[in-house]
Amino acid sequence: MAALVKKRPVQRIRPSRKTPRRRWGNFIFQALAIAALVVTLSMLILLLVDVFMDGVGRLDWTLLSHYPSRKPGNAGILSALVGSAYLILLTGIIAFPLGVGAAIYLEEYAGKNWFNKVIEVNIANLAGVPSIIYGLLGLEVFVRAMRMDRSLLAGACTLALLVLPMIIIASREAMRTIPISIREASFAVGATRWETIKYHVLPLAFPGILTGTILALSRAIGEAAPLIAIGALTYVAFLPDGPLSPFSALPIQIFNWISRPQKGFAENAAAASIVLLVVLLLMNGVAIWLRNKYQKKFF
Numbered sequence: 001m002a003a004l005v006k007k008r009p010v011q012r013i014r015p016s017r018k019t020p021r022r023r024w025g026n027f028i029f030q031a032l033a034i035a036a037l038v039v040t041l042s043m044l045i046l047l048l049v050d051v052f053m054d055g056v057g058r059l060d061w062t063l064l065s066h067y068p069s070r071k072p073g074n075a076g077i078l079s080a081l082v083g084s085a086y087l088i089l090l091t092g093i094i095a096f097p098l099g100v101g102a103a104i105y106l107e108e109y110a111g112k113n114w115f116n117k118v119i120e121v122n123i124a125n126l127a128g129v130p131s132i133i134y135g136l137l138g139l140e141v142f143v144r145a146m147r148m149d150r151s152l153l154a155g156a157c158t159l160a161l162l163v164l165p166m167i168i169i170a171s172r173e174a175m176r177t178i179p180i181s182i183r184e185a186s187f188a189v190g191a192t193r194w195e196t197i198k199y200h201v202l203p204l205a206f207p208g209i210l211t212g213t214i215l216a217l218s219r220a221i222g223e224a225a226p227l228i229a230i231g232a233l234t235y236v237a238f239l240p241d242g243p244l245s246p247f248s249a250l251p252i253q254i255f256n257w258i259s260r261p262q263k264g265f266a267e268n269a270a271a272a273s274i275v276l277l278v279v280l281l282l283m284n285g286v287a288i289w290l291r292n293k294y295q296k297k298f299f
Contacts, residue, residue: 048277055270063271067237068253072264077272079236080253083152084279086240087249088221090156091163096213098160099167103209106168107175108197127165134162135229143230150231153243158226163216170212174205207294214287218280224251250276 066076102123110116138158148154178201186196202209227249234256236248250272257269 051270051273051277054267055272055274058267058271059274063268064275068235068248068256072262072268075257075265075268077250077253077275079239080248080250080272081275082239083236083247084221084249084251086152087155087159087247088217090152090243091159091220092213092217094156095160095163095167095216099164099213100171100209102164103168103171103175104197104202107172108193108201123165123168127169130225131162131223132225132229134158135226137161138226139230148244150233150246151244152240152247154230155227155232155247155249156243158230159220159223162223162226163220166216166219167209167213170216171205171209174208174212175201177208178204207291210294211287211291214283214290218283218287221249221283222251222276222280224249224255227252228255250279 062074063076064081065078066074067079068077069075106116106120110119135158138154138161142148142154142157143150146154148157182200182204183196186200187193191199232252233246233248234252236246240247254269254272254276257265257272260266
């Protein structure tokens with residue numbers, strides 16, 4: 001019987017030879033891609049070097065511990081730094097539960113109908129809306145209609161609207177990475193949908209959700225246009241004492257200093273920019289550390 005079975009010869013797959021035209025096309029494309037990368041990195045490095053050269057001499061304890069002043073040598077960023085910290089804290093408190101809750105509904109409960117598809121398309125589009133539009137919306141809704149005035153709470157609500165689409169998208173992507181078999185196994189032992197989400201989906205998706213939230217807040221801390229639109233103060237010689245207190249922020253303080261003609265204020269703006277960059281790097285570093293920590297814990 002085995003003798004009747006004819007063995008087919010093994011066909012070897014030969015690698016295709018590239019023609020000279022394809023080789024040159026591949027070489028030109030790689031060269032253009034590398035050139036684009038080099039130009040982009042060069043511009044970024046030149047910008048950072050210029051900022052550091054202008055502001056490194058002004059980085060001292062006076063800058064971090066003093067309030068703004070009309071004299072460049074005595075001016076500091078204490079009120080702006082504390083205002084940014086309070087602003088981002090309030091923004092996270094408002095945006096995180098709303099974003100994660102919306103992501104849970106869209107990913108776990110919402111059906112595949114036209115209404116939910118419209119919501120998903122609008123959320124994706126809102127992530128690309130210019131920040132000044134959110135500032136105008138916050139001015140009309142929170143400052144005027146809800147009468148929050150130019151308070152810390154109005155600024156936090158405005159920035160929460162700004163980062164909410166990004167948190168929703170990041171949370172949904174994190175929950176999509178969880179295998180469907182985990183949900184089916186939970187349902188098989190009698191767990192409800194909410195118990196499955198609470199005890200299985202959310203803990204496993206938490207690293208991605210947390211990383212996306214921190215990165216979204218990193219964008220919010222550097223935004224100046226929405227805060228300018230709602231009328232955040234440029235000169236604040238006190239610390240916020242509550243959610244309804246007037247406030248300033250680092251981007252607003254930098255904008256105020258760079259618009260002044262004195263050279264000393266330009267150096268202050270460069271030094272404040274360095275502080276803002278350090279804060280952004282710390283937030284991104286914390287996001288990476290938390291992601292790695294929780295991934296090791298749950299996987």
